Amino acid sequence: MFTSSAVPSDKNGLRETFADAHRRYTGYINARLRATGHLWQGRFGSVVMDEAHLFHAVRYVSLNPARARLVPQARDWQWSSVAAHLSGKDDKLVKVSPILERYGDFAALLGISTEDVTAFKSLRQSETTGRPPPIGQRTMGNEQWIEKLERLTGRALKPRKRGPKKRDHGDK
Numbered sequence: 001m002f003t004s005s006a007v008p009s010d011k012n013g014l015r016e017t018f019a020d021a022h023r024r025y026t027g028y029i030n031a032r033l034r035a036t037g038h039l040w041q042g043r044f045g046s047v048v049m050d051e052a053h054l055f056h057a058v059r060y061v062s063l064n065p066a067r068a069r070l071v072p073q074a075r076d077w078q079w080s081s082v083a084a085h086l087s088g089k090d091d092k093l094v095k096v097s098p099i100l101e102r103y104g105d106f107a108a109l110l111g112i113s114t115e116d117v118t119a120f121k122s123l124r125q126s127e128t129t130g131r132p133p134p135i136g137q138r139t140m141g142n143e144q145w146i147e148k149l150e151r152l153t154g155r156a157l158k159p160r161k162r163g164p165k166k167r168d169h170g171d172k
Contacts, residue, residue, distance in 0.1 A: 005061045048149055050141035058099060074110055
């Protein structure tokens with residue numbers, strides 16, 4: 001599974017960025033291994049979240065490689081934006097100002113609190129389903145914020161009951 005925190009530049013920004021990255025990486029790996037085919041299966045999923053939850057999402061994504069024991073420290077993962085954020089300098093892929101303007105000390109941001117355990121569990125659930133967790137559980141935004149986004153986008157963001165919709169049989 002691939003996890004990222006990203007803000008699109010326009011309505012197609014995420015799709016185009018990740019489609020291009022996926023094509024390039026797949027070509028590189030397939031050439032190296034003399035293989036063919038897709039590296040990942042399944043749909044691209046994204047979760048919208050308010051500013052309050054962005055803090056936990058940035059920490060979750062930044063700490064994933066160390067938590068998975070791929071590297072000793074998050075800053076050591078070469079495929080991460082952590083090094084750019086710690087240096088305070090943009091690189092070819094990362095613009096550091098959106099995060100540093102919000103949180104300032106990125107090194108302090110990487111510390112873990114007990115609140116993070118709950119927030120990270122919620123983020124993992126959203127990562128799997130592509131939607132915020134049910135209202136009442138820890139959400140990626142409060143109920144009013146999610147309802148506002150639903151009105152603005154014309155899309156349902158809250159989970160709905162599974163299965164076919166109930167038919168209205170009328171008075172027959």
